[in-house]
Amino acid sequence: MPVNIKDVAKEAKVSMSTVSRVINNNYPVKEETRKRVEAAIEKLKFSPNVLARALINQNTKTIGVLVPRIDNLFFPTVIKAVETSLKDSGYSIYLCDTGDKADQEVMYINSLMARQVDGIISIDPKTENIKSGFYEDVSKDLPLVCINGYNKNIKCNFVLNDQESGTRQAINYLLELGHKNIIFVKGRKSYSYDLKKDVYIDILKEHKLLKNKHIVDVGQGNSYETVYVTMDIMIKELKNVSLPTAVFACNDLMALGVLNACKRLNYEVPKDVSIIGFDNIVISSLVEPQITTVDQNMYRLGESAAKMLLDVIKDENQQTSIIRLNTKLITRDSCRRV
Amino acid sequence: MPVNIKDVAKEAKVSMSTVSRVINNNYPVKEETRKRVEAAIEKLKFSPNVLARALINQNTKTIGVLVPRIDNLFFPTVIKAVETSLKDSGYSIYLCDTGDKADQEVMYINSLMARQVDGIISIDPKTENIKSGFYEDVSKDLPLVCINGYNKNIKCNFVLNDQESGTRQAINYLLELGHKNIIFVKGRKSYSYDLKKDVYIDILKEHKLLKNKHIVDVGQGNSYETVYVTMDIMIKELKNVSLPTAVFACNDLMALGVLNACKRLNYEVPKDVSIIGFDNIVISSLVEPQITTVDQNMYRLGESAAKMLLDVIKDENQQTSIIRLNTKLITRDSCRRV
Numbered sequence: 029m030p031v032n033i034k035d036v037a038k039e040a041k042v043s044m045s046t047v048s049r050v051i052n053n054n055y056p057v058k059e060e061t062r063k064r065v066e067a068a069i070e071k072l073k074f075s076p077n078v079l080a081r082a083l084i085n086q087n088t089k090t091i092g093v094l095v096p097r098i099d100n101l102f103f104p105t106v107i108k109a110v111e112t113s114l115k116d117s118g119y120s121i122y123l124c125d126t127g128d129k130a131d132q133e134v135m136y137i138n139s140l141m142a143r144q145v146d147g148i149i150s151i152d153p154k155t156e157n158i159k160s161g162f163y164e165d166v167s168k169d170l171p172l173v174c175i176n177g178y179n180k181n182i183k184c185n186f187v188l189n190d191q192e193s194g195t196r197q198a199i200n201y202l203l204e205l206g207h208k209n210i211i212f213v214k215g216r217k218s219y220s221y222d223l224k225k226d227v228y229i230d231i232l233k234e235h236k237l238l239k240n241k242h243i244v245d246v247g248q249g250n251s252y253e254t255v256y257v258t259m260d261i262m263i264k265e266l267k268n269v270s271l272p273t274a275v276f277a278c279n280d281l282m283a284l285g286v287l288n289a290c291k292r293l294n295y296e297v298p299k300d301v302s303i304i305g306f307d308n309i310v311i312s313s314l315v316e317p318q319i320t321t322v323d324q325n326m327y328r329l330g331e332s333a334a335k336m337l338l339d340v341i342k343d344e345n346q347q348t349s350i351i352r353l354n355t356k357l358i359t360r361d362s363c364r365r366v
Numbered sequence: 367m368p369v370n371i372k373d374v375a376k377e378a379k380v381s382m383s384t385v386s387r388v389i390n391n392n393y394p395v396k397e398e399t400r401k402r403v404e405a406a407i408e409k410l411k412f413s414p415n416v417l418a419r420a421l422i423n424q425n426t427k428t429i430g431v432l433v434p435r436i437d438n439l440f441f442p443t444v445i446k447a448v449e450t451s452l453k454d455s456g457y458s459i460y461l462c463d464t465g466d467k468a469d470q471e472v473m474y475i476n477s478l479m480a481r482q483v484d485g486i487i488s489i490d491p492k493t494e495n496i497k498s499g500f501y502e503d504v505s506k507d508l509p510l511v512c513i514n515g516y517n518k519n520i521k522c523n524f525v526l527n528d529q530e531s532g533t534r535q536a537i538n539y540l541l542e543l544g545h546k547n548i549i550f551v552k553g554r555k556s557y558s559y560d561l562k563k564d565v566y567i568d569i570l571k572e573h574k575l576l577k578n579k580h581i582v583d584v585g586q587g588n589s590y591e592t593v594y595v596t597m598d599i600m601i602k603e604l605k606n607v608s609l610p611t612a613v614f615a616c617n618d619l620m621a622l623g624v625l626n627a628c629k630r631l632n633y634e635v636p637k638d639v640s641i642i643g644f645d646n647i648v649i650s651s652l653v654e655p656q657i658t659t660v661d662q663n664m665y666r667l668g669e670s671a672a673k674m675l676l677d678v679i680k681d682e683n684q685q686t687s688i689i690r691l692n693t694k695l696i697t698r699d700s701c702r703r704v
Contacts, residue, residue, distance in 0.1 A: 032476035034507055044507050048482065099446045101648075104437040111436070111463050119543045120481065123431075123461040125449050138370035169372055169382045188414065281652075288654040292413075310439075311649055314593045314619075314624040328656065 032072075040068035091337065092140035093121045094150040096128035101281075101309040102250065102326060106151055106175060109330025117338055120147070130154040137166060147171035147337045155219070158182055167348065171340040173333045178219075178350070185340060187333045187351045191220060191306075194322040195227040196353030198304050199276055201320075201357060203235060206304060206366040207274035211242045211265065213258065213286065215249050221278050224306075228276065242269075250279055258285025263292055269333045271300045272366050280305035280312040285321050287362070298364035308358055317361035325353050370412075377406035381692035429675065430478035430486040433457045434466035439619075439647040440588070440664060444489055444513060447668025455676060457484070468492040475504060485509035485675045493557075496520055504684070509678040510627050511671045523678060525671045525689045529558060529644075532693030533565040536642050537614055539658075539695060541573060544704040545612035545640060547556070549580045549603065551596065551624060552616045559616050562644075566614065580607075588617055596623025601630055610704050618643035618650040622656050625700070636702035639669040643695045646696055663691050 033051075037044045043063060049057050050065040055063075068074075091114055095103045111121050122145065124136040133154055140148055150163070150224065153174050159162055164170055164182050173185040202210050212228045214221040232238045246261050249256040258281070266273075266289060277283035283305030290297050297303055297317055305312055305321035312319040332351050340346060371389075375382045380399060387395050388403040395403075406412070433441045448604055449459050459485065462474040471492055478486055488501070491512050495501055502520050504510055509586030511523040540548050550566045552559040563581065570576045584599050586592040596619070604611075604627055615621035626636050635641055635655055643650055643659035650657040670689050678684060 031481045034479065034503070037507075044479075090460075097446075098449070099442045099648075101439075104442045107461070108435075108437045108463055111461060120460050120462070120477065122458050123445070123449060124458070126444055139458070141370050141372065141382075163371070169375075251653060252648055271595075284652060288652075291654040310590055311652065314590060314622060314626075314649065315653055316629040 035072055036065065036068045036074050039072055040064045049320070065354075087146050088144050089118050089120065090137070090143065090145045091119050091121050092143075092145045092148045094124045094126055094133060094136055094148065094153070094218060096126055096152050098123070098125045100250070101311055102307060103151060105326040106330035106333075109160075109327045110334045113331050113334035114338070115291075126154075128154075130156040133157055134162060137162075139167075141170065145170070147173075147341050149173050149175065149333050149337055150337065151175045153177040154198055155179075158184075166169065171337055173337045173340070175329050175333050183348050185336055185348050185350070187336060188353070189324050189328055189329065189355050190352050191223055191355065192227055194306065194324075194357075195276075196223045196231065197355070197357045198306065198322050199228060199231050201359070202274045202276065202302065202304060202363065203231070205274075205302065205363060208237060208246050209240050209242070209269065209273045211244060211269070211273060211275045212278075213244045213246060213262070213275060213282050215254065215282070216245065224278050246282060246285070248282075250281060254279070254281040255285045255288065258282045259288040259292065262286050262289035266290070266293060266295065267300065271295065272302070273300075274302040274363070277303065277305050280307045280309045280319060280321055283321065283362075284311060284315065287315065287319065298362050302363040302366075304363055317330070319362045320360045321358050323356040323358050324354065328353055373410055374406045374412050377410055378402045397546070401581050401617065425484050425590070426482050427457050427652070428481065428483045429457050429459050430462060430474070430483045431483075432462045432464055432471060432474055432486065432488040432491070434464055435491050436461070436463045438588070439649060440645060440662075441489060443664040444668035444671075447665045448487055448672045451669050451672035460694055464492075466492075468494045471495055472500060474502075479504075479508065483508070485511075485679050487511050487513065487671050488515075489513045491515040492633060493517075496522075511675045511676055511678065513667050521686050523674055523686050523688070525667055527667065527693050528690050529561055529664050529693065530565055532644065532662075532695075533562045533614075534569065535695045536644065536660050537566060537569050540612045540614065540640065540642060540701065541569070543612075543640065543701060545610075546575060547578050547580070547607065547611045549582060549607070549611060549613045550616075551582045551584060551600070551613060551620050553592065553620070554583065554585050556587070562616050584620060584623070586620075588619060590619065592617070592619040593623045593626065596620045597626040597630065599600070600624050600627035604628065604633065604639065606629055609633065610640065611638075612640040612701070613642070615641065615643050618645045618647045618657060618659055621659065621700075622649060622653065623628065625657065636700050640701040640704075642701055651698065657700045658698045659696050661694040661696050663693065666691055 033047050037047045047065050050062050126132040158177050158179050163184050167184050175187050178186045178188050246258045248257045275286050283303050286303050290301050295301050305319045308321045308323040312321045371385050375385045388400050426478045464470040475700045480489050496517050501522050504524050513525050516524045516526050580635050584596045586595045613624050621641050624641050630640050633639050646661040650659045
């Protein structure tokens with residue numbers, strides 16, 4: 029068990045705050061007491077206080093992590109990966125939940141800078157703050173890595189998934205299973221939905237299936253509410269299509285909404301409707317039938333961002349870079365050959 | 367937008383590290399430069415660096431939060447509540463994922479003490495560390511609140527749910543719906559399962575239904591694996607009971623496993639089988655049919671722990687205390703009258 033300040037206090041028969049004063053050298057301590065504390069530190073091989081070290085070494089061994097919503101099925105896995113990857117290098121993380129608000133993001137980054145963090149990882153940074161150049165500015169002064177939110181005009185370090193090839197893989201899989209009618213379910217305008225929609229249309233064109241284009245916009249993003257809204261909308265949509273059909277949903281919460289809609293309509297999945305999701309959030313494997321989806325590598329996203337940040341911290345002058353991770357189709361039980 | 371160290375640097379036309387040197391007064395800076403930085407600080411009304419303040423005020427405005435697994439459906443909500451509640455008082459949180467290991471818990475607490483946190487919240491602390499007196503020792507030196515893990519022999523601050531009355535409410539609800547055969551599904555030995563089992567047996571005795579006692583131990587805890595294991599075991603169990611029947615599951619993941627078992631057996635929920643869960647994790651409301659469950663108040667648990675910790679920080683001499691939150695039955699669509 030590592031030695032802590034409490035053990036030193038016990039050994040030296042003083043209070044913890046006295047030990048702290050000796051280490052930080054910021055309040056007067058009797059010479060005799062100081063010697064006793066120093067002897068205890070020596071005897072127990074206690075490594076001195078991180079805070080005091082921070083002011084000496086000019087690094088705090090802390091990393092700020094910004095997340096839009098921690099109570100979400102996607103982000104906790106990313107954070108776990110970041111925490112685990114940084115721990116071995118002695119870093120602790122400050123966790124900041126921005127509530128998906130651009131002004132909170134700025135507020136937190138300022139607060140993290142005031143705390144002299146050694147670096148920042150921002151998960152799904154707000155487009156406003158990317159476009160305004162805020163992130164580019166910050167990254168000139170402080171090691172910074174963004175997970176997603178990529179913008180080619182901004183000089184920043186990015187780690188992201190190759191959503192384009194993931195979408196292509198998923199839709200091609202449905203075509204290979206013989207589906208010619210593929211409904212595309214998306215949320216309100218976002219970079220990710222637009223990119224996926226373009227792939228969908230491109231593939232339909234390639235296969236001369238553009239006449240079968242069927243796009244449903246559920247007007248929602250990536251929240252639990254999405255499941256209910258998608259279900260309601262898809263109950264109406266599915267009534268008007270000839271079965272069997274296939275659905276590509278832009279995320280797993282939408283896919284779950286489609287699955288629930290099928291249950292309400294007494295349509296069997298995958299017999300009547302094949303469903304494919306995106307993200308591979310845990311819930312997609314816990315429902316019956318388990319949903320076929322595209323793995324977003326949430327753990328690898330966090331891990332890669334942490335490693336990249338450590339590299340940037342080591343060498344502050346390096347060029348900004350982009351890591352694009354491959355996604356992977358996870359075939360489960362929600363699709364079948366027609 | 368709050369002023370940050372970067373704004374000061376820009377205003378004073380110096381680098382960020384120069385501003386930091388002036389504030390921390392730890393490296394030589396030219397007098398003329400120092401004056402310019404000070405003028406910029408004055409002009410922009412920049413509040414000085416948190417780290418420097420920490421050494422002066424003897425508080426770091428940081429709280430350590432320990433969690434067994436952040437990538438779990440239960441804990442992120444608790445953490446969100448803690449973070450949100452502490453933010454307004456100017457605290458940042460250090461997030462530590464212990465991987466549900468007792469030695470990691472000790473390691474992290476030592477590391478947090480070395481970082482001079484102002485307090486610690488430990489979510490689901492390991493029984494070993496509670497019983498060994500480790501937590502009692504730590505809480506003598508540092509404001510500490512445990513969420514769950516209650517042990518009446520240990521002097522510590524605890525926030526927990528009244529699981530006993532929650533279980534009673536759920537089982538009585540099934541009885542009121544006319545169910546006389548209630549299967550009790552639990553995991554491997556733990557304080558929480560034992561407590562719930564005692565309530566189950568007591569109620570059966572009160573209603574002279576002890577002959578109908580049917581306990582299934584799925585040998586699992588509160589992990590995603592639980593869903594699959596419960597499904598497999600319950601497929602066998604449910605084949606041998608006369609329908610309709612009811613199932614009380616000790617947590618929602620088990621309840622979901624029971625629901626999936628019913629689907630595999632083509633049993634309708636709630637027509638053939640009524641299911642009631644515990645915890646109210648988000649997934650219980652996202653499946654079809656939505657699962658009736660007992661709300662564990664995850665947000666309120668975190669909020670109460672944060673408030674309690676702030677109280678302890680303000681008055682370090684106060685007695686340890688216990689907050690027991692009431693649970694609440696959330697009736698949804700997985701139970702019906704027989």
